[in-house]
Amino acid sequence: MMTITARYLIAPLLVLSGLAVAASGAGNLGSLRGQMALDQDPAPARIEDPLKDQGIQDRVYIHQPPLIPHQVRDYEVDLKVNQCLSCHGWKNATERNAPRVSPTHYENRDGLTLSDISPRRYFCQQCHVPQTGAGLLVENTFMPVESLR
Ligand code: HEC
Ligand code: HEC
DSSP, rough: OOOOHHHHHHHHHHHHHHHHHHHHHHHOOTTTTTTTTTTTTOOOOOOOOOOOOOOOOOSSSOOOOOOOOOOTTTTTSSSBHHHHHHHHHHHTTTHHHHHOOOOGBOTTTTTTTTTOOOOGGSSSGGOOBBBBBBOOOSOOOOOOOOGGG
């Protein structure tokens, strides 16, 4: 059992050390924005050594979003413009000689098929990634599923 004096001593110490942690943490929080104010945009980090024109890449599991086999630098995707769709949307794909997005990209979360790209598939690079010549960040033993090896 703790004596009364010890309890009175320890409680304020805990409060003080908590304050110290909060104060020292605030200055050096690591984030991609650094110390930049919220109404300013930091210069986007450049992807080193992007690989271009590698041709369609093998998939390694069945519902894998295919890898992007070309550079994507400066392809705009925002509220008004989606440059990916200017080649991959159903309207232009044949003319642009690009693979069309599959019908799943027109399905909303209730499984209904829309006549235009589904909002949940609008930001392509949430799922599709281009490739770079960088080394592995983390060693791993990942293997494609048996049927695709
Ligand atoms: C100028 C036209 C053009 C634009 C813009 C474009 N792509 Fe492509 N994309 C292609 C072509 C052509 C291919 C097929 C490459 C091949 O056959 O070697 C391709 C291939 C792909 C593939 C591989 C599909 C598969 O079945 O493996 C993905 C994924 C992809 N693009 C995503 C994107 C995304 C995401 C964007 C926007 C950031 C984008 N593309 C912008 C023309 C384009
Ligand atoms: C939520 C994840 C997600 C988003 C966002 C998304 N895709 Fe996909 N995409 C997939 C998956 C998963 C597949 C493979 C299975 C399928 O077709 O649904 C795929 C397949 C594709 C294919 C190959 C189609 C085929 O028939 O082989 C292309 C091309 C493609 N996506 C382009 C795009 C473009 C362009 C955008 C943005 C407009 C986009 N995707 C947004 C997940 C996504």
